[in-house]
Amino acid sequence: MTRQELIALIRQRQSFLCVGLDTDLNKIPELLKGQPDAAFKFNKAIIDATIDYTVAYKPNLAFYEAMGIEGLRQLKLTTDYLHSLDKPAFLIADAKRGDIGNTSKSYAKAFLSPEGDFDFDSLTIAPYMGEDSVTPFLAYENKFVILLALTSNKGAFDFQLSVNKENGQRLFENVLQRSLDWGNPDNMMYVVGATKADMLTDVRKIVPDSFLLVPGVGAQGGSLEEVCRYGMNKDCGLLVNSSRGIIYASNGEDFAERAGQEAQKLQLQMAQAMKEHGVL
Amino acid sequence: MTRQELIALIRQRQSFLCVGLDTDLNKIPELLKGQPDAAFKFNKAIIDATIDYTVAYKPNLAFYEAMGIEGLRQLKLTTDYLHSLDKPAFLIADAKRGDIGNTSKSYAKAFLSPEGDFDFDSLTIAPYMGEDSVTPFLAYENKFVILLALTSNKGAFDFQLSVNKENGQRLFENVLQRSLDWGNPDNMMYVVGATKADMLTDVRKIVPDSFLLVPGVGAQGGSLEEVCRYGMNKDCGLLVNSSRGIIYASNGEDFAERAGQEAQKLQLQMAQAMKEHGVL
Numbered sequence: 364m365t366r367q368e369l370i371a372l373i374r375q376r377q378s379f380l381c382v383g384l385d386t387d388l389n390k391i392p393e394l395l396k397g398q399p400d401a402a403f404k405f406n407k408a409i410i411d412a413t414i415d416y417t418v419a420y421k422p423n424l425a426f427y428e429a430m431g432i433e434g435l436r437q438l439k440l441t442t443d444y445l446h447s448l449d450k451p452a453f454l455i456a457d458a459k460r461g462d463i464g465n466t467s468k469s470y471a472k473a474f475l476s477p478e479g480d481f482d483f484d485s486l487t488i489a490p491y492m493g494e495d496s497v498t499p500f501l502a503y504e505n506k507f508v509i510l511l512a513l514t515s516n517k518g519a520f521d522f523q524l525s526v527n528k529e530n531g532q533r534l535f536e537n538v539l540q541r542s543l544d545w546g547n548p549d550n551m552m553y554v555v556g557a558t559k560a561d562m563l564t565d566v567r568k569i570v571p572d573s574f575l576l577v578p579g580v581g582a583q584g585g586s587l588e589e590v591c592r593y594g595m596n597k598d599c600g601l602l603v604n605s606s607r608g609i610i611y612a613s614n615g616e617d618f619a620e621r622a623g624q625e626a627q628k629l630q631l632q633m634a635q636a637m638k639e640h641g642v643l
Numbered sequence: 644m645t646r647q648e649l650i651a652l653i654r655q656r657q658s659f660l661c662v663g664l665d666t667d668l669n670k671i672p673e674l675l676k677g678q679p680d681a682a683f684k685f686n687k688a689i690i691d692a693t694i695d696y697t698v699a700y701k702p703n704l705a706f707y708e709a710m711g712i713e714g715l716r717q718l719k720l721t722t723d724y725l726h727s728l729d730k731p732a733f734l735i736a737d738a739k740r741g742d743i744g745n746t747s748k749s750y751a752k753a754f755l756s757p758e759g760d761f762d763f764d765s766l767t768i769a770p771y772m773g774e775d776s777v778t779p780f781l782a783y784e785n786k787f788v789i790l791l792a793l794t795s796n797k798g799a800f801d802f803q804l805s806v807n808k809e810n811g812q813r814l815f816e817n818v819l820q821r822s823l824d825w826g827n828p829d830n831m832m833y834v835v836g837a838t839k840a841d842m843l844t845d846v847r848k849i850v851p852d853s854f855l856l857v858p859g860v861g862a863q864g865g866s867l868e869e870v871c872r873y874g875m876n877k878d879c880g881l882l883v884n885s886s887r888g889i890i891y892a893s894n895g896e897d898f899a900e901r902a903g904q905e906a907q908k909l910q911l912q913m914a915q916a917m918k919e920h921g922v923l
Binding site: 385387423425426428429431432435436439457459460461462463464466467469470472473474479480489490491492493494495496497511514515516517518519520521522523525526527528529531534537538541 | 665667703705706708709711712715716719737739740741742743744746747749750752753754759760769770771772773774775776777791794795796797798799800801802803805806807808809811814817818821
């Protein structure tokens with residue numbers, strides 16, 4: 364999916380919601396537990412119930428790898444299902460990969476190649492290893508690297524905010540700045556946690572046009588209103604992720620229906636915000 | 644495997660060699676190409692030929708993920724085979740994972756759990772997301788986190804050497820320093836590239852007793868002699884990795900034999916270095 368197609372989809376669905384498919388076999392409803400392909404069945408029900416209110420899905424690889432090879436098979440069933448639908452969605456592999464150039468090429472093939480098992484539109488990348496750990500992912504046309512800049516967790520304060528002696532910038536700002544030499548808004552996005560919404564102003568000074576993937580609204584305590592105030596641009600420029608608040612809204616037979624209701628609630632707030640900021 | 648068992652193994656085999664199983668279906672010998680389980684057959688032959696000269700094996704996950712789900716099945720065949728041998732080896736998942744605490748728990752389960760598909764002794768972790776992205780991996784007894792500190796690639800210069808305005812330390816030094824609050828030499832090691840051997844002195848000031856996993860000798864240009872001069876401690880304290888130089892030493896029918904010869908060459912140099920530094 365190209366950036367222009369993503370922007371059109373956001374306008375059409377009046378939503379910039381990303382549903383995090385952090386599917387944990389211990390947390391899915393009792394009625395699915397023990398069934399064959401339980402993780403996929405759960406994902407399929409969540410997707411069917413939410414896709415009208417959602418523009419993106421983001422499975423976090425950790426939850427599938429924790430189920431072993433079997434988990435990756437169920438992830439493939441999920442991406443195959445998403446590719447089969449008439450309704451498009453932007454697919455994010457939340458994998459936080461990154462390695463030396465030679466090796467990153469292999470990771471890029473694993474997640475982004477149209478001939479691979481998954482054919483994701485994008486994947487998240489950790490920037491610690493620098494340029495050659497990032498650029499191999501940019502070789503696939505109409506696909507995106509989503510670079511970690513400022514994450515939503517407590518550990519973000521350990522290194523991401525440390526100030527560089529030479530240029531006075533914080534590490535996450537240095538990451539944003541350096542990345543301008545590697546990619547552009549058509550092939551690169553950034554992770555910025557909703558729990559640090561006030562810093563979105565600083566982020567937007569460096570990457571005004573890029574999409575930001577924003578986790579941390581809901582369970583982690585971030586505010587959608589603040590994210591929009593400081594982070595929205597003329598194309599919207601945001602994908603706001605919610606995982607637990609949607610997929611585990613209910614643990615009963617109504618889990619999919621409740622997930623759909625939670626997604627719709629966020630979609631309505633998002634439509635309102637886009638109107639207020641002149642995007643719609 | 645505990646740290647003491649690893650040290651005993653190093654003394655017994657007179658080696659601190661780690662063989663990087665970066666198995667790429669495009670690079671394996673012609674006689675294996677197209678065979679079922681070709682990657683596993685290649686790995687098994689390499690392991691059989693090198694294990695007497697080696698203390699550790701390090702498959703890089705990227706190469707297996709690039710083969711899709713099938714590649715992970717072949718990785719499992721490989722770790723199952725290693726677990727079945729009478730001769731022990733320290734198993735490293737070169738996965739460079741790291742995510743928020745909740746999610747890192749799932750990655751830890753995937754790679755380190757004795758009930759999981761792989762049961763690795765350790766895995767590599769990227770430190771960008773800080774404390775809660777690292778500590779969940781320390782929950783498994785007698786297993787190790789191997790934290791990226793100073794990597795062997797060109798991109799290492801982008802962020803890892805940036806000097807912190809407050810404490811005057813470079814980022815990799817801040818990572819080492821902060822990690823002392825999270826783990827200890829019995830559950831934590833560090834990646835330090837052989838291409839930056841002169842900085843091993845600075846690394847050893849902060850983590851004198853910890854094991855260092857050192858890639859970059861051979862194809863990437865690092866010197867074993869310099870790594871030993873600046874990095875070896877009284878327990879050896881080093882695992883030096885070689886991948887391409889061993890596993891692709893020959894592309895013919897003699898590939899395993901040649902891999903064994905290359906591993907033995909390094910083992911002899913390593914035994915000599917340990918004698919010179921009083922480890923043996």
